[in-house]
Amino acid sequence: MFNKKELSWILNLAVPQRRKLLFSCIYAVMSALFTLVPFVIIYHLSIHWLNGILDSSTVWKLVIYALIAVILRFVFLGLSSLLSHIAAYNLLYDIRTHLTNKLGRLPMGFFNQQQAGKLKKIVIDDVEKVEQLIAHHLPDFIVSIITPICVFVYLLTVDWRMALITLLPIPCAVFIQVKRANSGAGEDMEKYHQHLERMNGTMIEYILTMPIIKAFNLTVQSFSSYQNSVEDYTQLWKRLSRKKVPTYVLYTAFIESGLIFILPISLLFFQRGSLTIPEVLLFLMLGVGLTAPMKQLSTFSHTVQNTVLGIKKMNKILMAKELSEARADVSVIPQQYPIVFDKVSFSYGDRMILQDVTMTMKAGTVTALVGPSGAGKSTIAQLIARFWEVEKGGLFIGSISIRDIPQETLMNLISYVFQDVSMMNDTLLANICMGNQAASLEEIIQAAKIAQAHDFISALPNGYDTKIGHGGIHLSGGERQRIAIARAIVRNAPVLILDEATAYADSENESHIQAGISHLLQDKTVVIIAHRLSTITDVDNIIVLDAGRVVAQGTHDVLLQHCSLYQQMWHAYMEVDQWTLAGKA
Template sequence: MSSSSAVKRLLNYAGEKKILLILASIFSFFSTVLMVVPFGSVYFVIRELLTNANDISAIPGDRLILCGWIALGALILGFICLYIGLFFSHFAAYQILYNIRVRLSKHLSTLPLGYFTKGSSGAIKKILDSNVEKIESFTAHQIPDLVSAFLMPLIMIMTMFILDWRLAIATVIPILIGYFIQAAVFSSDSGRKAMEDYQHSLEKMSASGVEYVRGMPAVKVFGMTMDTFLHFKSTIYDFRDWAVSYTKLCRRPYMIYLVMLTSILTFILPVGVFILSGQPDNQAFALTFLLFLTVAPSLSTPMFQLMYLGGELQKITEGNRRIDAILNEKPIAEPVHPKVASSYDVRFENVSFSYQEKGDQEYKLALKNVSFTAPQGKITALVGPSGGGKSTIASLIPRFWDIEEGKIAIGGVPIQAMATNHLMETVSFVFQEVHLFHDTIEENIRMGNRNPTRQDIISAAKLACCHDFITSLPDGYDTKIGEEGVFLSGGEAQRITIARAILKNAPIIILDEATAFADPENEANIQKGLNALIQNKTVITIAHRLSTIRHADQILVLQDGEMVERGTHSDLLALNGLYKKMWNAHLSSKDWGLQEREVHHHE
């Protein structure tokens, strides 16, 4: 993406407010023109003084005073136009910031779960936060500066060509040499790759930093520091290496650019002296030559600013590319004519699925020709060794991923033929990993249904066995989780998610052993909440403790992505296969405990 494309994207992001960006540029243009006026006033004053040097009385004093007032008025008007331009650019920037984040957030909500599992949350956070903030900052502050930095030297050089084309060429030569050398580096493949590496190293460092902070309890417990947490340390070193290599890439062209801009007089002087030596009485040229010597060095300021803004524009271009990478991700395909399920049995027909794309070296099927039916109103349990495909089945039902082969249907309707919103309304989840938002308890429960009454929320909380502990909190249901020391235990948080699912009242429930890590008291309360949740629902539960699913209507045993056994608890025990081995292991684990250690006394 070129720099001009980046500016076009800003106009596109601005939407209806793009007129504000155009107005900001117009007022910046007027500001730049007005800022050049004092140079003209100075030129006129010097010309009058030199022309009438032999007769001071002939100097038009009123004109000189007028020139002073014009210069002052132009400066004041220039600053006013600059202020108005910044006012418009800030309004446009805030609109762009809003539009990009809303657009990204909406698009992210349409992407399959696979997108989020294959990338890091730190990288996405950096795009939503850092990259978007850079675009806002560039629009608010640097668009007016860019207009000014571009137009100021352009107007001055055009004026110079009008006054004397020979001196003007001498002025432009060092600027062009410095610019082309600088541009050749930054527009080269190595320059673009350096900027990509910059963004990539920042994303890695951000993601690793998030992981480091989240894992702080483990870091502390095992006596680790940032120096011993090698992954975080390596990302910092990667960023350091990028900074060093980027500095090496830029230092030579930057030095040439710096030398060229500060050597403008070196090019003007010999040309002016040569011309003046041939025309020693040419007073007009002498005056023009003096003006060039006075004004030309001031060209370096906007040119240096233009160089800095060019670097910032390159960052914006790379940031736009990364935003586009998200926006170009294909969302879940929505059906043209969506269908609605009238019943809620879940059927898998010869379903095969892989988390990797075909052709990938690590391509491996997570499910292989799996077929089963979870009847409506019945409990279907999924058991088996880790990596067998239990969680994969649970993730495929709500289309977190799209299958490669086979068919998944709810009530006879393929899930691909159902609108995503309707599919999400049909299925509720209660997983081991609980996520509560930094908001009130009521709002966390309300996520299951956006239009309930307070009484509906309280009723759901009572069924989930969490009403009593909620009312004991400082502000009850209005208590914000995580504020003023309000933190919930794992069991309490799990019951909040169950209340959320009860309030949603979806006909299909997916459970991932919600009581796996609960203490006995919390387990009893969670179990009561689950019993209230699953009444008359189609339930698919992933079981890690087999005692919790003995009374399931059917149990599916999965191993290496294949269904190896199915039946009731007693049926599977009679088969004397994998399930029985797992059951025996489960019974043995119940009897496990810390053995009394023999103590030897040494005299």
């Protein structure tokens, strides 16, 4: 189960915490030993009493010792817990930083293959388990080993025969524990994780599709994958409970069976005169509880198994293939920005999407990508931003392969406006200047005016300082898009990709936005994806795609004459447009 290579990264991260963890364990042991002191004091009190030499000063002295021991027990417990928690949270911070940095370097393809729920479970829940292990179970584990050893050694000095008898429950308990471990505990744990991940994933999907469920009045039952995953998870737990509870009860019974051996045998020794009453008392107090910490060992082994499975999953994220970094010796920054696709092929998994796509989007011009739904337009736009790695062929910006452009430089070259815009939970101002922190307020307002966002922002009580997202206002789809366009204008990158960027805008707003941004487009390489063909009739070049292939390119007029697919699309669009206008009228 423990693969040192797989776990080496987390062991390395734990190294800076080792002093804190060491002292946490030492303090935990001290605390446990001070717990025993009152029992030893009772033992000595009873010896004094039996021997008739118990005076009040001795009683007071021993009571004060017991009190000090109790106080010290809690002081050391507190120190141990404080250090283990600091160490655990430092480690958690490092793990999360590692994981989030890594996630940021992974291609979109990685997220495509993972369910959101699965990733959430790893990054939130599995990481949290490390805290449980380090902050709670590790000190408890050390205590549950060291304390019984110390008690046993002490009991040996009192009566070695009885000390050995206190150990009698151990072989039985170990036997049961080994049987439990050999009955597929590892596989059970793995199944438990798989079911939990599936349930998390379907639950998130269920929540995300809630608007559709409500709109179509679908009931919970209709969301069968969620329901099935909950059902499977429940069934698994029922099965595991039936399998595990009996052996767990047996194991606990054996561990706590010390009294069954100690009581009769100590009384027998007492009858024979080889054990005194204080000694009988001592063995009943300390001997009976000697094996109880073994219960902690069982919990610890379960927690370790559980945590290691989580760490292995984190390891998979850390080992996932990143976008290759530009080689230092060839990494270059383009000076001009034409975009060239040279026989590019690309697939999502085994589904081929683009085949031998060759085209040029000239610098300082606007290129529109059109084609039926699913033709691969957005995929092309995303390949330019290197959200995915091109599999075959070459993709160049300014004659430089995008693989040779450092990732950060590439991102600085491109402004991307998506159809569905993500917003940070921050002010509108922060959201607009996200890609260019150095922008002045005037520039931001100017960009918002061009994007037709200034009016609705100014109408808000807090204007540009209005918070959006959790605890802030909610923006409509169109408003979000206008913020995203303002963001792209402020960023002022040489390559601008507009993927259905005005899809939510009404025609009036759309023409204002287009007019506004058109004068900003000079000297930029602009790629537009738009379903409303009327918005792209004036662009320099229109590339028509069908089923992942380029079928034609040219201006609107040329394509209307020579490209049958474009003609069909244009007529279909005009029909719908006329129909809409007629409907409106």
